[in-house]
Amino acid sequence: MAEISVQLPDGSTRKLAAGATVADLAASIGAGLAKAAIAGKVNDALVDLSSPLADGAAVAIITEKSPEALEIIRHSTSHLMAQAVKELFPQAQVTIGPAIDTGFYYDFDVDHPFTPEDLEKIEKKMQELAKAALPLTRKELSSGEAVKFFRDMGESYKVELIEDLGAETVSIYTQGGFADLCRGPHLPSTAWCKAFKLTSIAGAYWRGDEKRKMLQRVYGTAFADKKELDAYLERIEEAKRRDHRKLGRELDLFSFNDEVGAGFAIWHPKGALLRTILEDFERKEHLKRGYDIVVGPQILKTDLWQRSGHYDNYRENMYFTEVDEMSFGVKPMNCLAHMMIYKSQLRSYRDLPLRFFELGTVHRHERAGVLHGLLRVRCFTQDDAHILCTPEQLDAEIKGVIAFVSEVMAKFGFEFDMELSTRPEKSIGSDEDWERATNALLGALKDSGRPYEINEGDGAFYGPKIDIKLRDCLDRKWQCATIQCDFTLPERFDLTYVDSDGEKKRPVMVHRVILGSIERFIGVLIEHFAGSFPLWLSPVQAVIVTVTDAQIEYAEKVYNELRAAGIRIQKDFRNEKLGFKIREAQLQKTPYMLIVGDKEVESGRITPRFRDGKNLDPVTPEEFINFVQKESADYH
């Protein structure tokens, strides 16, 4: 009988009978492994346990503990859900059901939308089916056979998928009476689906195309075991507790109001102060790095937006107004004024690079369904800058921006990911310009030494971009910074500089933001810190609290002293018990509570209590001022 030999991850080789499968290999290594195995990895491709091995293959056994396992578990759980749905709602058509970052989903075409009660029924049915330990078996069919197979079952979406695939053969996975088109791999049996939960129902367009039919999407999540599932669900609860919309109201930072308009935040004193602190920080950091602060108007003539291309490409997101029979567009971006500033005089190569920075408030008419607290609004302020430089300076400028982003994010304690987005279908500019710009960004990314991803066709209409997504403490990603290359607007506005050879040349423009939108960034900050801002950011750094009315006079004096020294302080001299006032300050997540009782009055001191409950030794007001100034200066 012929033998094959395969290579294991530790470098050793193993001989097996010809036709042996991954499962056979696991069994030959040990009974424990055979029991734990859920799939295999052959030459870096994931395969089923039942997959036969070829001679010379490099094979690894995947168990629940393998990093690759989660995706397989989730994918198989999505099949389990589809099976449950088909059993409960036989008229439902199945479409696609992949594993995603947070779990999985499956889209169905059904006559009636699912209700929350349906979700419970489906989950219950899934548990039954999992208990039944149905084996998942793979079968290969020719495309023609598969089309007939699914057409006979009335699964027209599957037929469409196979036809679009254009492959000679496709694979089908069967479990009990349910069969699904799928590349796999899958768990050996539904018994491996041990810890799952359906989380939500949503509408989703077939193939993400809003012109096509709206399907019903059911989201769920799955893990290798119950403990991990519970940990995940706990994390979701934690995220809810940290929701910036909830904390924004509780900490009295901002609100939204029907009468003001959807997507327009109104900033209360503490929130506005927090913004101001961030904005002051930004101005300082930009001036340090050779940026010039500029300011443009809120509305500009519509003619100008036509010239820039915004009118053709971005009009549906803009607000317009007419005054004196003249049309104006409310700015959705800050670049036009910056270009006009550039054009206000003749520029020499010696002037470049010019870096115009503006905390520019823009309005964008986002579609009603996308608004989301501060993270998605219709009016927001960008920490926007436009760098105008020679083509030779472009690489260095982009690298400088990436370094700027790194330094700022480190101050807030954020990790971030970078993504390069290339030319979209709807765009302006020549192929050569796009290529040049894309290469400049790519070069800077490579040089940064950080990992990055590429999103084909996701660029802005005027140029490719690097998007920087930062991760909060719950590992969620938010786009904030972006660096966009633009060879097009300088052309449209005929921007020039006089080079050393006396010739007029075209500068390159880089649009970039560091925090992105102040609104969104604050939303992320609130969730990241769960409202407990570091001292340098806290709109209220301390609250001075009296024990009884007897200390008011002294406390008032200290309050004035600290406020005059620039400490952001509030007073709580109400006739309430100390515990009551501490509790309130604590719920407001105020960093320091300064306790003033008779002892402090006598000694001319205050007793600071940090919001974690720790009491510091009594200090004089001057000592506290020094302490706060020192701690704030380091941006902790």
Place this chain on the structure above:
RNA sequence: GCCGGAGUAACUCAGUUGGUAGAGUAGCUGAUUCGUAAUCAGCAAGUCGGCGGUUCGAGUCCGCUCUUCGGCUCCA
């Protein structure tokens, strides 16, 4: 914009089969003067998101609309 939930006092929420709206917190008033997460008592508070319809009667049923939540799509 699309699909599906939701909208009741400032906030969080209860309100049976349609019969005239209730709790906790916050607020106000009074008492209490108190040392590290809630002192006690009393009072006041709602066009039940808005408009229209069905009905003797609508918070409850129907239609439209606004807002909001979860997604789709889009994006800082």
